[in-house]
Amino acid sequence: MTLSHIKPVAALFTLLCAAPALSHGHQKHATSKQPLRVATWNIEHLSASDNTGCKPRTAKDIQALKQYAQSLNADIIALQEVASASAVRQVFSEKDWHVVMSDRADSKTYTCRKSGNNSTQQKIAFVVKKPLTVDKVVQHSAFSKVKPGLRNGLEIQLTYQGETLHLLNVHLKSGCFVDDYQRSDKEACKLLSKQAPILDGWVEQKTKVKTDFIVLGDFNHRLTAPYNRLSRDLYFPQGAANTQPNNIDNAPLFNANQMLTGCHPYYPAPIDHILVAKTLKDQFQLGSAQFHYFADMTPQNMLADHCALSIDLK
Numbered sequence: 001m002t003l004s005h006i007k008p009v010a011a012l013f014t015l016l017c018a019a020p021a022l023s024h025g026h027q028k029h030a031t032s033k034q035p036l037r038v039a040t041w042n043i044e045h046l047s048a049s050d051n052t053g054c055k056p057r058t059a060k061d062i063q064a065l066k067q068y069a070q071s072l073n074a075d076i077i078a079l080q081e082v083a084s085a086s087a088v089r090q091v092f093s094e095k096d097w098h099v100v101m102s103d104r105a106d107s108k109t110y111t112c113r114k115s116g117n118n119s120t121q122q123k124i125a126f127v128v129k130k131p132l133t134v135d136k137v138v139q140h141s142a143f144s145k146v147k148p149g150l151r152n153g154l155e156i157q158l159t160y161q162g163e164t165l166h167l168l169n170v171h172l173k174s175g176c177f178v179d180d181y182q183r184s185d186k187e188a189c190k191l192l193s194k195q196a197p198i199l200d201g202w203v204e205q206k207t208k209v210k211t212d213f214i215v216l217g218d219f220n221h222r223l224t225a226p227y228n229r230l231s232r233d234l235y236f237p238q239g240a241a242n243t244q245p246n247n248i249d250n251a252p253l254f255n256a257n258q259m260l261t262g263c264h265p266y267y268p269a270p271i272d273h274i275l276v277a278k279t280l281k282d283q284f285q286l287g288s289a290q291f292h293y294f295a296d297m298t299p300q301n302m303l304a305d306h307c308a309l310s311i312d313l314k
Contacts, residue, residue, distance in 0.1 A: 035285070036160060036313040038167065039072055039292075040216040040272055042080040044304035045112075045120060048087040053120035054112035055304075065091045065303055072292055072308055075129045076158075078169035080151070080218045080306075083120040092127045100126040100156055103139050107149040124154050124169050124217065134158055140202070143170065146194045153202070160313070161283065163212055168202060170217040177222060177271075180229040192221065192230075200233050206277065207252035215253070215275040218306065222269040224258050231255065234275065253277050256289045256311045263291040263307035265299055272309045280313065288312035 043065070047053035057065070069077075069091050082088050085101050092099065102123045109118045128134055140153030151171040157164050172195050175188030182193055199215070206213045223231045235251035248254075253275045262270035270291075276284055292308045294301075 036076070037072070037074045037310055038076045038078075038214060038216065038274065038313065039074040039308050039310035040078040040080075040169070040218070040274060041072075041308035042171070042218045042272065042304065042306035043082060043091070044306065045081050045083075045122070046079075046087045046091070047083045047120040048090070051117075053083065053117055054115055056115055056117065061303070062090050068292075068294065068303055068308075072310060074308075074310055075132060076156075076167065077127045077308070078154075078167065078216045079125045079127065080169075080171040081122045082125050083123065085125070087120075088125055088127065096130055098128040098130060098132075098134060100128065100134060100137055100154065102152045102154050104141065104144050104152040122151065122171070124151055124171050126154060126156050126167070126169055128156070128158070132158060135164070140168070140198070142198045143172075143195055146173075146191055150191070150195070153198070160212065166206060166211055166213040168213065168215045168217075170199065170215065170219065172199075172218070172220050174220040176220070179222075179225060179227055181221070182229060196230055196233060203234055203252060203275075204237070210279060211277070212279050213253075213277045214280070216273065216309075218271060219273050220271050222271060223255055223273050223275075224260075224270060251278065254281070256284065257291075257309060260289060260291060260309075263293055263297070264302075264305065265297060270309075272306055274309060274311050276311070283313045285312040285314055 045053045045055040050056065050058055079088065085099050088099050102125060104123055106121055112119055134156050136157040138155040140155060143153045144150045150173060154169045155166060157166050173188055173191040176184065176186060176192045178184050178189065181189040181196065203215065221230055222228060234253060235248050256274045256276050257270060260270060261268050274289065289311045292310065294303050294307065296302065
């Protein structure tokens with residue numbers, strides 16, 4: 001059974017979350033003749049109905065989100081802060097996109113500061129443009145087990161240039177914006193310090209077996225800042241980060257948006273990132289990393305508090 005045969009959203013959600021692998025029948029694979037655009041976008045509290053959650057959206061707002069999403073011209077998008085598959089479907093139609101949702105259980109709601117509404121769920125998801133297909137889905141619950149309310153990691157695998165490409169979507173703990181999370185007493189940094197080894201372990205495991213991988217999402221952390229501890233932890237094996245802070249030639253991955261400024265007028269240091277395995281260096285289109293600005297970048301009029309970030313693979 002291929003994804004294109006699944007019509008109800010509920011059935012699609014169940015299949016993608018439960019199945020370890022999906023059939024290869026009638027698949028389209030990314031090849032050297034077909035560039036692959038990969039993006040990440042925190043869409044900010046996208047709920048399944050109007051006037052609910054921390055950022056209520058009208059029908060006009062949803063239409064604007066759809067137009068923006070189309071303008072990205074992306075093949076794969078890692079989404080953050082989506083309530084459900086139904087919420088995602090408002091922007092990404094079943095006709096054109098596969099939806100892969102995090103299977104994290106619903107967390108406790110709270111009262112939103114601005115709207116006064118009850119919050120909706122903050123989950124992560126992937127959308128994959130048809131006729132591309134997903135070969136495998138892996139749910140990484142270790143990220144959310146650190147504390148109730150935190151997000152899972154979500155991994156999908158697909159075929160790119162004849163090899164398996166692993167993409168990990170993350171939305172890490174917010175509130176820790178220091179260079180060295182291990183030297184802060186803030187609760188947010190203590191939680192991030194528990195998530196960081198999980199991410200580092202995933203990267204090291206993929207590197208050990210020479211896997212093509214991309215880690216992308218809302219890291220809630222300024223990885224491009226000089227001497228950022230989390231970046232060094234990911235660049236170097238355990239124990240080496242403090243001894244070789246400037247020698248990244250042998251690092252297993254690189255930050256594709258290292259030289260970019262974030263899109264939000266108030267927050268120039270980006271916290272959304274796309275980390276690319278060194279094995280994909282030749283496939284990465286140099287200079288392709290970009291933030292996609294909204295038509296109206298006035299903070300109160302932005303479609304979401306994060307712009308999408310994308311890269312292109314040859």
